[in-house]
Amino acid sequence: MKRNIIRVFALFLCIILLPIFTPFVLAENNEIVASGECGDNLIWTLDREGTLTISGTGNMKNYYQRSPAPWSEFVVKKAVIQEGVSSVGDSAFWQSTQLASVSLPGSLKCIGVNAFEECTALEHISLPSGLETIYGGAFIKSGIRELVVPGSVKIIPNYLSTFCGSLTDAVFEEGCEQTSSFLFAYCVSLRTVSIPSTLTKGLDDPYIFCDGFYLFEGTIDRSNGCPSLQRIAVDKANPRFASDDAGALYDKQYGVFLKYPTGSELREYSIPDGIKTIGYASFLNSAGLTDIRIPASVNTIYLSAFHGCDGLKNIRFEGTREQWNSITFMIDYYFEDEEVIYPEFKKVGYGEWEGEYFNNATVYCADDEQTTEEPSVPNLFARVLQRIADFFKKIAEFFKNMFGTK
Secondary structure (H helix, E strand, O other), X not given: OHHHHHHHHHHHHHHHHHHHHHHHHHHHHOOEEEEEEEEOXXXXXXXXXXXXXXXXXXXXXXXXXXXXXXXXXXXXXEEEEOOOEOEEOOOOOOOOOOOOEEEOOOOOXXXXXXXXXXXXXXXXXXXXXXXXXXXXXXXXXXXXXXXEEOOOOOEOOOOOOOOOOOOOEEXXXXXXXXXXXXXXXXXXXXXXXXXXXOOOEOOOOOOOOOOHHHOOOOOOOOOOOOOOOOEEEEOOOOOOEEEOOOOOEEXXXXXXXXXXXXXXXXXXXXXXXXXXXEOOOOOOOOOOOXXXXXXXXXXXXXXXXXXXXXXXXXXXXXOOHHHHHOOEEEEEEEEEEOOEEEEEEEEEOHHHHOOHHHOOOEEEEOOOOOOOXXXXXXXXXXXXXXXXXXXXXXHHHHHHHHHOOO
């Protein structure tokens, strides 16, 4: 009986004292380990758990790699930017490699240059609908998997998501108007891009999906040109740009083919009718393509368009041989100016480049002598023999790569 009374009394004490000691325990876990100012009316605090809180009103200071943000010397795992803050400063979270969570307020209007560069643990971020400006390289080399840019951001800056190896989907919402260079260069996991009706400028930039400065003759970088890209989807109401059933992007206003989805599993592809120009690097590294149909409307081809198309075997031009020979082929070359390499273009005739930019694929024109729809027995037999030869060639290459050569 006495023991029971003691137990009841101990339980009673625990119930009474728990509310008294709990704040001290919480205070210890949320103890502020560092703090300071980061704007005229902004302060920052960092607790023991690695949560950085920025509060106040107005713009955050801009920082630089040589003069980083004051919290850069600590481990920041979570950033909470409170309502009232209107900007994230330049390089504010540069190389915050353990930052995994960011909360942005509705009051945010601007994200600075390289603000989240190399935040490799940051996989998700929600941009507020009132955001107006994002500066270049804001998420370069970060770990984000999905990028949704609100329509309040009119101009998408250059290098926004360059080298984001985990990025799989990019969505530009209705209201976005213009893109810039190197937007998706080296985004090796990017699969889909959604374009609204309002985005009518910048997509014709040849360096949206690739780093064109490294397309030197004889070099192939498979990480260039978004190798996993499956589909570019353009809103049908867009007055200038469009996408076809294969997920390819083209400029319907000026008749320029812009980008084939490099990661597509299609073996054959038909360029849309009415296209006049096959653009720079438009089929870059599309090694799976074997057959391409080119409409008779095409009169200009940038030869780098087919750089890295190793599997290309047949070019089927729907115009005459005379039309094909009159096509303007634009070959890219490079010149140096103050140690910077610039791509330029010059016109060449068909005979001057001898087909190497098409990987020596066979060009068929509409007025060439054609076989009947039902191939003859000798032709069928030749095709079977060729496929058998290709099969054994692949086996030989497999064993050569596996065991090496003596």
